[in-house]
Amino acid sequence: MKKRYSEEQIIKAIKQHEAGAKVDDICRDMGISTGTFYNWRSKYAGLEVNEAKRLKELEAENNKLKKLLADKLLEVEAMKDVLFKKVVKPAARKPVARQLMETFKLSERVACRLAGVSRTAFRYQRKDKGDSPVRTRLKELAAQYPRYGYLMLHGLLKGECLVVNRKRTYRLYIEEALQVRTKKRKKLTRPRQPMEVPTVPNERWSMDFVSDQLSNGRRFRVLNVVDDYSREMVGQLVSVSISGRQVARFLSQLVEHRGKPKKVICDNGTEFTSKAMFFWSKESGVELGFIQPGKPTQNAFVESLNGKFRNECLNQHRFRTLDEAKYEIDLWREHYNHVRPHSSLNYLPPVEYAKQAA
Template identity: 30%
Template structure:
């Protein structure tokens, strides 16, 4: 059976005009419909839509209705795209991997078609369909990616340069730094850390440049607590030139006398005191006990109050980016809960040993502090005032 014939707007207008002529001749509605080969309902609907129109007007009305329908569809798709982008993320979505993940989310959660989701995100459908080589068994860098992910898990504050130094010096892998950077970004291992703007403080006392070992030792305290709420106090001393950690005191309370006793042991262990001890204005550091201990033995360089950047190699706060206390806080104290003072002593001592013997400093040519100190031949060059 042949399908029903669909009349165009022009045909409907012609048949309506013929129907008027037949009606004027005295024929009934059913007879008119039979002669025109349409149903009575078709004639009724045709009169309601096109009555009083000529052929051109009917054609124009049909085109306007089609354009209106198309505009409504486009507007609906545009609004759907806006909703989709608001659902995905704020700002631009950069990179094929991020866009591919956004398309997957829109398809699964919002039941959007892949075509519309790709259009909303701005990703070519061919790019979305192509499987990245990193997700296939043929990826030649699969083993290296695994090592980088494991390194990032163990060292969450490190960037790709330290990861490259670890692969190059510790693992013995001949790998290009740019390749490590590319894989580091592809795996999403970048760490964004807020760095406050550095400000230049003006010291109230002469500053000595640590241009050789045993010239300037920086000293500072840090605090934590065990799970029962009791305080833990940590004293640290480092050589500003070699970055070596020289002192590790972990106690509930550290008096000035205990501090001087431990400093005396450190001086004896390292063959004598440095030229200068740099410290802040804490109560232990300005005490008469420490003043008497340092008299005629070692100079004291106090930083101005409220300027931790002047002691940036050890300070934990302010603009100290590379301070050992900053690293100790983020990599050790913030990641552990101490059940006892003994546990804190053991873990912090292990951390400082790792800092001296395994942590590679970019400022030291990616050597560890112990390696750098062993081969350092610098001598202090006093600056004449």
């Protein structure tokens, strides 16, 4: 009956009855039963047309809110059922969505939204990549050679023409949990070096590396060598890659120009512990003093210099080429040695302090 008669017609019929018309005449004229008329009167009696429309809108809105609340309560109950499960990857979220659909009769759209997986991923069926022969042979080789890593196993598989791309081998290697437990590298232990205070210039040097990069992203390194007494920058070697041989050759040049120190302090980097440095120490008669691993404070003189160098030079410039970096670094070293006052030297430049000490 709600579809046949509008609120205006219903209110008009009720007003006719209030004006004295009989119920039977109204029902016969509109083609309705008396029960329908009395239902109308119990609902719309005393209302105007606009009020009846507003009442209908409120009822529709109330029904909509009830439905939304029921849906939300159902979603909350469904999520409580799967909160204990760890669902990180899409493969783990698909069973959760399927359980929500089967247990709580949720739609696919709602279940996927609650599980955090797209409907496309939920419907996706994994295709066989033809890895079974490779997987089987990989497991056989891993059992035969238990200490081989994936690169060695990939070489064997490639020799049998089973694979070409090592990424595929690595994927299967990880999926089958064939990782080899690597042997931990024995930590290098060295005795603690006492912090001896030098008494004259050129008695002891310290050296360490500083890294930076050019504007194109290419990395380069700077080897800083400092005199621990006068704080003078003895020399700086700037290059993209610096080996132990280059360090030994650079130190030989510094010795020819400046004289030989008694000792050179450095950390345990591979460049300083190389054979080239060992032979250089034997030939030149300069002792190499290594600090304890992880104790940069034992090489405090050059560490302090590195901080000043980075703050006052490297951070101030954006180098486009290695030649430009060398030029700016040379300018800074000249300024540091001859102009810049040093707080620990009574605010004298290192070169001036060394002259007074001499």
